[in-house]
Amino acid sequence: MTAPYEMRFCPNCATALTMASALEDGGPKERLRCPACAWTHWGNPTPVLAAVIENDRGEVLMARNALWEEGSFGLITGFMEAGESPEAGVCREVFEETGLRAKVLRFLGAWEFLRMNQVMIAYHIRAEGEVILSPELVEYRWQSAADVTCWPGGGGYALAHWVTSKGYTPTFRGFRPGHDPNPDPAKWPPRPWSEDPRFEIAPQI
Numbered sequence: 001m002t003a004p005y006e007m008r009f010c011p012n013c014a015t016a017l018t019m020a021s022a023l024e025d026g027g028p029k030e031r032l033r034c035p036a037c038a039w040t041h042w043g044n045p046t047p048v049l050a051a052v053i054e055n056d057r058g059e060v061l062m063a064r065n066a067l068w069e070e071g072s073f074g075l076i077t078g079f080m081e082a083g084e085s086p087e088a089g090v091c092r093e094v095f096e097e098t099g100l101r102a103k104v105l106r107f108l109g110a111w112e113f114l115r116m117n118q119v120m121i122a123y124h125i126r127a128e129g130e131v132i133l134s135p136e137l138v139e140y141r142w143q144s145a146a147d148v149t150c151w152p153g154g155g156g157y158a159l160a161h162w163v164t165s166k167g168y169t170p171t172f173r174g175f176r177p178g179h180d181p182n183p184d185p186a187k188w189p190p191r192p193w194s195e196d197p198r199f200e201i202a203p204q205i
Ligand SMILES: [Zn+2]
Pocket: 010, 011, 012, 013, 014, 015, 034, 035, 036, 037, 038, 039
């Protein structure tokens, strides 16, 4: 995997960064660090907000990004900005990208998107108004819970939660043609974390 950009210089003092070990809470850890001012490149995932937008006919808004091939539709997503809550951010994104006035109904879940070093935070949204797409989106369609297909990735699992809440069994497709259409059994079907063998319940304090 090659990242499009690489952090090479300290953003505080412009010294070249080096991989260096330092003692952290979890023990010694190698990271890119500044040898001059001790600035550390944590490389934390970026929060991305995703919206499962439902209209008053019970349909979900699916849109195609200008960079995606024909026939590829996904959820409305965008980066969380400094100074806003995730709920306010997802409503702002919905308005900027579709012109719809949005209201958050509930939190659907959060999923890692490792390839992009992002965390996808997804909400179920009720929206009103006429769709006016931003230039980054080229087309949209409203789809019923019975017709929409999900994909085994961040927003796809959020959509599958919504489909399930409507009483349907989600159908999964590949994220892109040729990709595995099968959902990760560790993530689907959803189950309470206390029943998930990947996690151990911490003893009571
Ligand atoms: Zn520095």
